[in-house]
Amino acid sequence: GENVEQHPSTLSVQEGDSAVIKCTYSDSASNYFPWYKQELGKGPQLIIDIRSNVGEKKDQRIAVTLNKTAKHFSLHITETQPEDSAVYFCAATDTGRRALTFGSGTRLQVQP
Amino acid sequence: EPEVTQTPSHQVTQMGQEVILRCVPISNHLYFYWYRQILGQKVEFLVSFYNNEISEKSEIFDDQFSVERPDGSNFTLKIRSTKLEDSAMYFCASSASSGVTNEQFFGPGTRLTVL
Numbered sequence: 001g002e003n004v005e006q007h008p009s010t011l012s013v014q015e016g017d018s019a020v021i022k023c024t025y026s027d028s029a030s031n032y033f034p035w036y037k038q039e040l041g042k043g044p045q046l047i048i049d050i051r052s053n054v055g056e057k058k059d060q061r062i063a064v065t066l067n068k069t070a071k072h073f074s075l076h077i078t079e080t081q082p083e084d085s086a087v088y089f090c091a092a093t094d095t096g097r098r099a100l101t102f103g104s105g106t107r108l109q110v111q112p
Numbered sequence: 113e114p115e116v117t118q119t120p121s122h123q124v125t126q127m128g129q130e131v132i133l134r135c136v137p138i139s140n141h142l143y144f145y146w147y148r149q150i151l152g153q154k155v156e157f158l159v160s161f162y163n164n165e166i167s168e169k170s171e172i173f174d175d176q177f178s179v180e181r182p183d184g185s186n187f188t189l190k191i192r193s194t195k196l197e198d199s200a201m202y203f204c205a206s207s208a209s210s211g212v213t214n215e216q217f218f219g220p221g222t223r224l225t226v227l
């Protein structure tokens with residue numbers, strides 16, 4: 001089955017800096033890669049996703065890149081703000097299966 | 113904005129007791145899921161449900177677990193005889209349709225504590 005590795009486990013940045021979180025996956029059949037943000041006491045919130053037919057997707061300060069050959073994808077947050085502080089999870093699946101396989105999470109702390 | 117809701121937010125039970133966790137998915141969604149997250153660990157898939165039947169389940173989802181859509185709005189997860197290791201956050205999720213879109217929207221979770 002699919003295995004998703006995520007790093008770093010914790011990341012501390014200064015407000016205004018960029019943050020990058022990286023994930024690798026094992027199943028070459030995976031073709032859908034969402035990113036979730038989880039705040040304390042809440043459920044995961046979908047923030048951006050990418051499908052295997054594109055290499056990059058942007059939404060304001062958030063971007064995701066995908067390298068299918070290397071089987072890795074990354075989340076980039078620019079101009080970080082204190083409210084970006086949360087745990088971020090990457091996930092992968094192939095749309096035939098639907099079950100998401102999650103990475104282990106990255107705790108991002110943005111220092112004001 | 114439509115959202116997935118779950119009740120209760122926290123459930124405490126004794127080992128061996130049955131629990132039912134409830135979810136109301138987003139109203140026009142067709143696929144429903146349960147995931148769990150043991151404290152400090154990654155989110156793990158349990159089961160997916162479509163067209164009134166299980167479409168996929170993980171190794172975690174053994175005979176102690178069952179799911180049901182008893183009416184047009186609720187989606188439930190039953191654990192027949194809880195074990196200590198069932199203590200976790202349980203998240204319900206839903207997604208809209210078949211095809212390449214698989215955006216899953218999660219509820220706030222139910223924290224299950226088995227004593």
